[in-house]
Amino acid sequence: MFVSDCLGLNALGHLTIGGRDTVELAQTYGTPLYVMDEDEIRRACESYRESVNRYYGGRGLVTYASKAFCCKAVCRIVAEEGLGLDVVSGGELYTAKSVGFPPERIFFHGNNKTVQELIEALEYGVGTIVVDNFDELMLLDQLAVSRGKVAEILFRIKPGIDAHTHDFVRTGQIDSKFGLALETGEAMEAVRQAVGMKGVRLKGVHCHIGSQIFDIEPFEHAAEVMLGFMADVKAETGRELEILDLGGGFGIKYLPEHDPVQYDRYMQRVAGAVERTCKARGLRTPFIVIEPGRSIVGPAGLTLYTAGAVKEIPGVRTYLSVDGGMGDNPRYILYQAPYEAMVANRAAEPKTRTVTLAGRCCESGDLIGEHMQMQEARAGDIIAVLATGAYNYAMASNYNRIPRPPVVMLREGRARVVVRRESYEDLVRNDED
Incomplete structure (x- = not known):
């Protein structure tokens, strides 16, 4: 039913990730919100590691491509799982250094x-x-x-x-x-x-x-x-x-x-x-x-939004606007990357509407997807876009001076913030007076 093994439904008909109610997570941490299931990340690491050991007799190394999603928490997970780390910039290397990632396992x-x-x-x-x-x-x-x-x-x-x-x-x-x-x-x-x-x-x-x-x-x-x-x-x-x-x-x-x-x-x-x-x-x-990279973190993540305006243009399309967009997920505008989305608070209901999921940026191309099948949605609903663990936070920007969302990581059902939500003060921190 779902694109990722870590997703499910609870008794309320709400979408869950890592066993946690996504509607509850949105209420607790606000939206937009990136949510990652650490247990799913570790399962992917283990699967790759075991496959390399089995078919190459232990003469191999799985190296996580950190460009997919790089933060201190992920670098720590990768280090603990015994993987190497692929970095492509001084910033990614600095992140690895900040958690003491073993340098001998880094590929630059x-x-x-x-x-x-x-x-x-x-x-x-x-x-x-x-x-x-x-x-x-x-x-x-x-x-x-x-x-x-x-x-x-x-x-x-x-x-x-x-x-x-x-x-x-x-x-x-x-x-x-x-x-x-x-x-x-x-x-x-x-x-x-x-x-x-x-x-x-x-x-x-x-x-x-x-x-x-x-x-x-x-x-x-x-x-x-x-x-x-x-x-x-x-x-x-x-x-x-x-x-x-x-x-x-x-x-x-x-x-x-x-x-x-x-x-x-x-x-x-x-x-x-x-x-x-x-x-x-x-x-x-x-x-x-x-x-x-993507195959380790992509399926382990999703992004939660709050629905805003619904604009139906008869004979053309229906726009469903959310409180995020190309600033937190530019992949559709870059190369028409497909996604599955659903109304998290009505995830058990059938998908009866075809919508264009529109962001809030002042850009006509600010779309997360077109011709998407979803449940009936209205303002205030929680919208989940699935499999966003890779190349979403990593590619996020402050276009229109919109702060970037936080990242919440789940481990055995317990949630913690691993990247805090940016504030307006963060946006002007490097500006000269």
Whole structure:
């Protein structure tokens, strides 16, 4: 019935998450409100961890892509679950440092890291820096040598894989701002340069073919292509790379009809492709890293709103306005991301209305979804938008000077605020008088 296992109905017919009544949560903490089920997050971490251990014999690491949802509480959870952490900015690294995340389990990504970010990574002892381009390689080498350090690196490679997803979230093809291309020979040239440098130690390669992918075949093909490149590196330089980072991009269920691949099935199939290719190309099986983000936190979250005006335009559409919008969820305006929504206080009733869920921002494109099936709604109802745990808080803004919502985390039914609601004072805090 629901897109996430942590959702349900109670005796009042209200929507629940983690066993808690969402209407009650909205009344206690106000709206808009992000709610996350910590138990669901931990279950996803455990599932990934167990799959990697089973199919790679313990020679692998699950690394959480923190860009999906980064705050102190999530970094602590990931650390406690024994996962690594993928960061892409100095801000994400600072958040990890603030909770003492083990630096050796941090992977620093990004296509245009600043000098200051690379210095911070070196000083904190970040375990792996994923180098994106030649300029970064030379800069990192210079910075490391000048500090008497050696940075362990992976190269980000574009494997040329079609991920069958939205153009904005396809990152493995040659026409991408990310990484080094195989077809042009620049990836091999980067390897040749790195081998002769004193400030870096090349440990392996990384790829990421896209996001919200439902097929297994693109991941299998990416593994085969990357291992083929690793075999070419061995033949040309004599160096056998130790690490293969296959990135993330695993799809989740945003709509009831979505059918994402189970983590276990993905791991089994890709592990088979790795084993076959290594045997055929004369390679030792490398240490495998995967980087799920959305699939760990996405299904564990929802956003609660209070309904405002209902505007019915005969023969056109019905607008249902809420007290949030593109400031707390810009994904529809960015790439028409689909969501399921419902009236939380009447969740047991049938969905009889088709509405456009509109935000409160002064922007005609401020929509959370169009042609959405929902229960009959009126002003004052609590509206729940499901599976918003990833890329909602992470992408939130203060457009129209609207404060960002708080995040409430549930653990065994107990609620706590992990990110407080912004105040008007927060909005002007950095303004000069």
